[in-house]
Amino acid sequence: MLRAVPGPQVPPEIADRAVPATVPGVVHTDLLAAGLIPDPYLDDNENRLGWIGRTDWVYETTFAWQPGDDERVDLVCAGLDTVATVSLNGTEVGRTENQHRGYRFDVGALLRPGANTLTVRFDSPYRYAEAHRDRLGDRPNAYPEPFNFIRKTACNFGWDWGPTVVTAGIWQEIGLHGWSVARLASVRPLVTVEGDTGRVELHVELERAADEPVTVHATVADATAEVTVPAGERTGVATLTVRDPERWWPVGYGAQPRYDLDVTLRAADGRELDAWTRRIGFRSVRLDTTPDAHGTPFVLHVNDVPVFVKGVNWIPDDAFPTRVTRERLAHRFDQALGANINLLRIWGGGRYESADFYELADERGLLVQQDFLFACAAYPEEEPFRSEIEAEAREQVTRLAAHPSLVLWTGNNENIWGWHDWDWQEPLAGRSWGRGYYLDLLPAIVGELDPTRPYWPGSPWSGTEEIHPNDPAHGTMHIWDVWNDDDYTKYREYVPRFVAEFGYQAPPAYATLRRSISDERLAPDSPGMAHHQKAIDGDLKLQRGLDAHLPVPADFDDWHYLTQLNQARAIQLGVEHFRSYRPVCMGTIVWQLNDCWPVTSWAAVDGDGRRKPLWHALRRAYADRLLTVQPRDGGLALVAVNETAEAWHAPATVTRIDLAGEPRAKTSVDLDVPAYSSVVLALPAELVRPDEARRELLVAEAGDSAERALWFFAEDREIEWPAAELDATVEPVDGGQLVRVTARTVLRDLALFPDRLDGSAQVDQALVTLLPGESTTFTVRADAPLDPAALTARPVLRCVNDI
Structure with missing residues (x-):
């Protein structure tokens, strides 16, 4: 059961009330399940629930226990959020103050046969954070919240895309673990491969209940190894060598074979004491930052193949983590792979x-870059934070070591940049801000525990303190002046080595808006829309x-379609521009793939899981x-980028046509693009100089x-678009409908939004430009057939020139 500790902020209907608690879970989800609070994701309900984070909460349960033969019984807490006091049968067994690590308490002496009572009291995160802030002195951050003074998910405190919950x-x-003699406290496999030899250097740390020798036995593929840990010692290393292992590759570069790594711990008499198993992959990873003529590159190599990163940033998929299931x-992940990420x-x-x-990423070949958990703020380096952060980092680096998908550790998000450019230095007045974490503590931990993977101190980071952290020519950069201050065509002014963040906003799908916002009439500035726009001056931008x-x-229908279209165009322009400079630029990570609730944001997949045009x-x-066609040297060029292992040979044409589809000029070329490379072909003057700029375009195929x-x-606002004319037919097929559109005029960025008719509906493509006489077919899937007339009319079927 769950109870609120009495306080003036607690609503009377909740004070002194026992609420059924689901574990794992959080207070919000239990109150929501009990019907005691409104859904914080709907309308502006979030504003009425701020008291939850300022309240102390008590979880309590009674469980039966009978003694057995175990020498030790531990209470294992995999994750407590966050400032907790744990008591068993009225006796305190431990305290915690870090959501990002687990805890284990020896409770054998406190357990009694029969009924036992476990109590976990959570102190208000605000009270804890504000007390440390007041004790240590405030530190600058991006939002007026004390998230940098508590080891807890920072975006719980609200972000420019997230709710304050x-x-x-x-x-x-959480549960009891009984054991004897010794247990595997941690298992850390360092997996490498060189030539035809795979190697697993297995580091084992023990916790002991008895001082006697134990044996660690490990197997992977056809390899076995054994090491005896003598009495009095707690660590051991076993090395396994695998001949001719199949290599694990990122998606698009090869397959993802994995091998079972099984570890058992045995007593001197042969009894099995503990076991551990993971699926590992053999692959090498390194980061090439060797200075060159353009500055400092940032190139990820997997199995000695340079990988162009086609990335997205990932945020928590829900503010309430237990709602994020494996399914x-x-x-x-399917949505990410479907977008060629x-x-x-x-x-x-x-x-x-x-x-x-991480298991799904391993299975599907999606690379993972893992930030340590620091973002957009100056973080204190005093105690208790330094010790907590060291413990957290050691636990997480060890926990994730087995995953081949994890290829890069990053020290923080934007904090080194913030110290340089966000007016932090004067208010800090010499106080700590996190530099010691990013440049000393964390690289030392990764170097000690996981030397198989590269570490990068920050995102962005230039590679040295002597160069500005967001210098485009060095290391990684973030591009946010475009969204904040400039037109998205400014992306073309940058030739970065690697872009780790850039993004452009749009509202979520219409069905998502209608589920989450009850405004009688939706408008960009209607109350619900305004509340679900968290970015500063977001609507103005x-x-x-x-x-x-x-x-x-x-x-509003026009506004919704056009803002979604503009988001898609902005990011497509940026990505194509950056890719056109391969290999100078070797990666783009778009902000962002997903949302944690229904909101106007930079995401490609909205808070209800619907794909936006982006x-x-x-x-x-x-x-x-x-x-792609790109500006080059005062003219235009055709750029072909080949991110495959096979050379790309193909005839290509570039035609200048008018809006009626009539050709004005044409050129033909033979593409010859080697594997993993790009070619740039300047276009002749007669192609790039239109007779009538407002009535012509280039088409490259x-x-x-x-x-x-x-x-x-x-x-578009200057182009003399003809009124949209088209023929549309709807044909039922198994599990959906085919919508075939034939253009009688040019149709610019044709899109179908079937979720306006049924929230379950999805469509397979969007933003298709058709020339007169051309056709395309949209495949619509929904729980029930949709009305053909509505499916082929405004506002479901849209293009730019119907406005």
Whole structure:
């Protein structure tokens, strides 16, 4: 059961009330299940629930126990959120103050036969954080919340895309563990491969209940190893050598074979005391930052192959972690793979993800970049934080060592940049801000515990304190001036070595809005819409983007379509530009893949799991073979990028046509793009100089590729679009409907939004430009057939020139 500790902020209907508690879980989800609070994700309910984070909470349960033969019985707490006092039968057994690590308490002396009572009291995260802030002196951060003074998911305290829902609770498993003689306290496999030899250097740490020799036995593939840990010692190392292992590869580069690594601990008499198993993969990973003519590269090599990172940033998929199931993660990973993504960066304001997350990444070949959990703030280095952070980092580096998908540790998100550029130095007045973590403590821990993987002190980071951390020519950079201050065409002014964050906003799907916002009439500034826009001046920035490129929306339906379109165009332009500079630029990580609730944000997949048009644009921009028209040296060029192991040979054409589809000029070239490379072909002057800029465009096509590259000489708001004319038919098929559209005029960025008719509906493509006489087919899947007339009419079927 769950109870609120009495206080003036606690609503009377909850004070002194016992609420059924689900474990794992958090207070919010229990109160929600009991019908005691409104859903914090709907309308502005979040505002009425701030008292939860300022309240102390008590979980209590009674359980039966009978003594056995175990020499030790521990209470194992995999995750407590966050400031907890744990008591058994009225006696305190321990205290915790870090959500990001587990705890284990010896409770054998306190257990009694029959009924036992376990109590976990959680103190208010706000009270704890504010007390440390007052004791140590405030530190700058991006939001007026004390998240940098508690080891807890930072975005619980609100972000420019997230709600303020400051949680408390037993958020991971809790239970008793009985054992004798010794147990495996930690198992840390360091997996390497060189040539035809795979190697597992297995580091084992023991906890003992008896001082006698024990034996660690390990097997993987056909290899076995054994090491005896003598009495009085607690560590051992066993080495396993595997001949000709199949290598694990990122998606798009090869398969993902994995091997069972089994470890058992035995007593001197042969009894099995403990066991541990994981699936590992043999692969090498290194980071190339050798200075070159362009500055300092940032190139990830897997199995000695340089990988162009087609990445997205990952935030917690729900503010309430126990709602993120393995099935939900698998669906999100399918969405990432469907958009041709090969890397997920776990952002430093969230949490270390579940075992399911990393196992699914291993299985599917999605690379993982893991931030240590620091974001957008100056963090104190005094106690108790330094010791907590060291313990947390040691636990997590050890926990994740077995996963081949994990290829990079990063010290923090934007904190070194913040110290340089966000006016921190004067208010800090010499106080600690985290530098010692990022440049000393964390690299030392990774170097000691996980030398098989590279560590990078921050995102962004130039590679040295002598160069500005966000210098485009050195290391990784973030590009946020575009969203905050400039038009998205400014992406073309950057030729970075690696872009670890850049993004552009749009509202979520219409069905997501309608589920979460009850405004009688939706408008960009209606109360619910305004509450679900957390970015500073977010709507003004959306409007600035529309004003620069698109026709004036006549109503909310226009605004919704055009803002989603503008987000997709902005990111597609950025990604294609950066990829066109391969190999100078060797990676882009778009902000962001997912949302944790229904909100206007930078995500490609909204808080209800629906794909925005941006997702479809990412699928095109991240295609293994990309054809794009790019400005170069005062003219235009055709750029072909080949991110496959096979050379790309294909005839290509570039045609300048008018809006009626009539050709004005044309050129043909033979593409010859080696594996993992790009070519740039300057286009002749007669192609790039239109007769009528407002009525012409370039169309580039290569071989039998289904995708084409387009270049418009004017913005949509200036183009003399004909009124949209089309023929549309709807045909039922098993499990859905086919919507076939034939253009009688040019149709710019044609899109279908079937979720407006049924929230379950999905469509397979979006933002298709058709020339007169061309056709395309949309496949719609829904729980029930949709009305054909509504499916082929505004506002479900849209294009730019119907505005």
